Amino acid sequence: MPDDASVTRVSLEAAAREDSVDLLHTLVASLWEGSPDVAMIDRIRFETAVIEVMANIVEHAYAIDGEGVTGRRFDVSLLADPTSLVATFADDGRPCEIDLSTVSMPGYDAESGRGLALASAAVDDLAYHRDGVINHWSITCRRQP
Amino acid sequence: MPDDASVTRVSLEAAAREDSVDLLHTLVASLWEGSPDVAMIDRIRFETAVIEVMANIVEHAYAIDGEGVTGRRFDVSLLADPTSLVATFADDGRPCEIDLSTVSMPGYDAESGRGLALASAAVDDLAYHRDGVINHWSITCRRQP
Amino acid sequence: MIEFKVETTSRGIGVVTPVGRLNMVSARRLGEVVTELVGAGTNRIVVDMAQTDFMDSSGLGALIAGLKTTRQAGGDLRLACPTEQIQTVLELTNLNKVLRPRPTVEGAFDA
Amino acid sequence: MIEFKVETTSRGIGVVTPVGRLNMVSARRLGEVVTELVGAGTNRIVVDMAQTDFMDSSGLGALIAGLKTTRQAGGDLRLACPTEQIQTVLELTNLNKVLRPRPTVEGAFDA
Ligand SMILES: Nc1ncnc2c1ncn2[C@@H]1O[C@H](COP(=O)(O)OP(=O)(O)O)[C@@H](O)[C@H]1O
Ligand SMILES: Nc1ncnc2c1ncn2[C@@H]1O[C@H](COP(=O)(O)OP(=O)(O)O)[C@@H](O)[C@H]1O
Numbered sequence: 041m042p043d044d045a046s047v048t049r050v051s052l053e054a055a056a057r058e059d060s061v062d063l064l065h066t067l068v069a070s071l072w073e074g075s076p077d078v079a080m081i082d083r084i085r086f087e088t089a090v091i092e093v094m095a096n097i098v099e100h101a102y103a104i105d106g107e108g109v110t111g112r113r114f115d116v117s118l119l120a121d122p123t124s125l126v127a128t129f130a131d132d133g134r135p136c137e138i139d140l141s142t143v144s145m146p147g148y149d150a151e152s153g154r155g156l157a158l159a160s161a162a163v164d165d166l167a168y169h170r171d172g173v174i175n176h177w178s179i180t181c182r183r184q185p
Numbered sequence: 186m187p188d189d190a191s192v193t194r195v196s197l198e199a200a201a202r203e204d205s206v207d208l209l210h211t212l213v214a215s216l217w218e219g220s221p222d223v224a225m226i227d228r229i230r231f232e233t234a235v236i237e238v239m240a241n242i243v244e245h246a247y248a249i250d251g252e253g254v255t256g257r258r259f260d261v262s263l264l265a266d267p268t269s270l271v272a273t274f275a276d277d278g279r280p281c282e283i284d285l286s287t288v289s290m291p292g293y294d295a296e297s298g299r300g301l302a303l304a305s306a307a308v309d310d311l312a313y314h315r316d317g318v319i320n321h322w323s324i325t326c327r328r329q330p
Numbered sequence: 331m332i333e334f335k336v337e338t339t340s341r342g343i344g345v346v347t348p349v350g351r352l353n354m355v356s357a358r359r360l361g362e363v364v365t366e367l368v369g370a371g372t373n374r375i376v377v378d379m380a381q382t383d384f385m386d387s388s389g390l391g392a393l394i395a396g397l398k399t400t401r402q403a404g405g406d407l408r409l410a411c412p413t414e415q416i417q418t419v420l421e422l423t424n425l426n427k428v429l430r431p432r433p434t435v436e437g438a439f440d441a
Numbered sequence: 442m443i444e445f446k447v448e449t450t451s452r453g454i455g456v457v458t459p460v461g462r463l464n465m466v467s468a469r470r471l472g473e474v475v476t477e478l479v480g481a482g483t484n485r486i487v488v489d490m491a492q493t494d495f496m497d498s499s500g501l502g503a504l505i506a507g508l509k510t511t512r513q514a515g516g517d518l519r520l521a522c523p524t525e526q527i528q529t530v531l532e533l534t535n536l537n538k539v540l541r542p543r544p545t546v547e548g549a550f551d552a
Pocket of ligand 2: 300
């Protein structure tokens with residue numbers, strides 16, 4: 041248990057499926073219940089990035105598995121403290137082959153390809169690294185003063 | 186990350202306050218979103234016991250602190266697997282001086298004193314132990330087959 | 331997380347509808363609502379539980395307190411339309427006899 | 442987590458109201474709703490976002506696809522009443538010009 045009364049942390053381990061996105065929305069709602077003073081714009085930036093990363097994990101990291109494969113897992117931890125909002129994800133899916141530093145917004149008529157660019161634009165930091173067979177994503181959003 | 190695709194675990198660390206009860210309801214809702222096949226009666230039994238233990242932590246473990254004291258913390262982890270629902274709590278409040286084996290339902294006209302008796306009646310196992318300065322509560326509910 | 335709707339019927343029966351969860355935070359307010367109604371001369375009260383998502387032991391305590399307050403004033407307090415969680419809690423605490431739930435708000439004082 | 446309400450006004454404009462979240466699961470269905478409307482001859486469509494709690498990049502993709510489908514049929518797709526989250530997403534993706542949100546559903550095709 042951390043010492044600071046104004047820290048809330050919620051976390052989740054579950055199967056990585058399309059409906060995990062809805063589950064994560066509910067988890068984010070519980071973060072705001074624990075830290076009701078987070079400003080609306082910070083909530084929006086953080087939740088937008090968190091949901092994009094979750095969708096990326098479900099869509100890309102598991103895409104090759106096909107219908108028959110189950111058992112893919114992920115975990116996510118969300119933290120709110122007085123200065124920042126932090127999310128960390130881990131999953132055992134395929135490695136992410138995209139270089140986040142070169143992610144850019146596609147043209148206005150593209151029907152996809154905006155997920156990571158939006159996540160990156162929404163928050164102060166979006167990072168990815170692979171450690172052994174595990175993908176790690178982290179999101180940091182500095183709260184408005 | 187556990188191996189079993191049908192395991193969901195959600196957890197929370199936050200300040201122990203009256204509104205933590207509402208936060209925990211939201212966390213329980215995310216457990217059901219991750220494990221949608223849990224029967225209604227098992228959901229009811231588990232959530233009833235979980236909320237009673239949370240209320241006990243907020244009410245009794247911190248009661249002596251008075252208005253000025255902040256910084257009391259708790260954490261809780263909720264797990265659903267194919268056979269059971271398990272909750273484990275930890276908090277740094279005062280020790281619980283009640284013997285759970287002797288808890289009984291008060292008379293029908295009592296206006297309080299039913300919390301732990303109700304939690305205990307609702308689930309298959311309710312346990313408490315103190316470890317150093319930390320209180321640990323655990324709740325186990327076997328799912329209907 | 332809770333709202334209380336309060337109405338008085340043409341037969342002089344108070345109907346209190348807790349919308350949301352009845353827990354350690356909101357149970358106090360249920361007690362106050364009942365006390366106010368009885369103070370204003372309404373001693374027959376139906377608590378309509380159809381929209382009460384969840385009730386814990388403090389909610390039960392507030393109902394028992396309300397039962398005593400109304401009976402002391404020569405009236406009664408009755409529960410109507412409990413959800414499955416509330417029925418379960420009444421059974422587990424053996425209060426389903428003293429707080430016997432009625433199937434409708436309208437008929438709660440008929441027998 | 443989502444429901445789509447679909448109406449056609451007396452001026453022949455289709456109004457689609459996503460209620461809930463527009464994400465990777467529900468975005469597909471928005472695309473289908475637009476395609477069906479255009480197939481039935483309604484090529485001017487307003488998407489009323491007042492009740493859309495959240496939209497992600499797949500929701501945006503479905504709106505862009507809908508814009509193309511309606512324009513190819515000689516019509517257009519317009520957004521009305523976006524919530525703050527949706528306005529933020531439109532700004533961050535530079536789509537607030539091509540999907541310029543209108544303040545009302547009724548006036549969405551007036552200019
Ligand atoms: N985890 C990943 N592994 C491999 N390729 C990825 C991954 N994430 C994104 N990409 C690729 O990067 C591009 C942008 O993807 P993204 O921003 O996630 O948008 P979208 O979800 O709409 O495809 C796409 O071409 C996609 O295939
Ligand atoms: N954590 C605790 N520490 C000390 N006493 C407790 C604790 N929990 C319960 N008790 C005592 O046990 C009795 C039953 O408590 P409980 O079941 O929690 O109902 P209530 O919350 O309505 O008091 C009460 O007399 C209460 O003071």
